[in-house]
Amino acid sequence: MTKISDEDRERVNLLRxxxxxxxxxxxxxxxxxxxxxxxxxxxxxxxxKKAHKSKxxxxxxxxxxxxxxxxxxxxxG
Numbered sequence: 631m632t633k634i635s636d637e638d639r640e641r642v643n644l645l646r647x648x649x650x651x652x653x654x655x656x657x658x659x660x661x662x663x664x665x666x667x668x669x670x671x672x673x674x675x676x677x678x679k680k681a682h683k684s685k686x687x688x689x690x691x692x693x694x695x696x697x698x699x700x701x702x703x704x705x706x707g
Contacts, residue, residue, distance in 0.1 A: 660700070
């Protein structure tokens with residue numbers, strides 16, 4: 631049986647928030663977004679092409695949202 635790390639548990643919890651709805655994604659704090667970004671970058675999905683593609687796409691969305699929050703305006707609404 632594989633031991634689930636605290637970081638894996640935290641990453642999954644944050645991903646659940648993000649995937650619940652688009653509105654949930656917009657409610658994440660800058661700290662939560664930064665932490666999710668860090669946890670995703672650490673995780674290796676190279677063995678699963680679809681998961682790796684989703685990771686890259688989500689990291690892009692996180693970067694945009696962090697930019698919006700730090701610049702104080704929403705570019706796309």
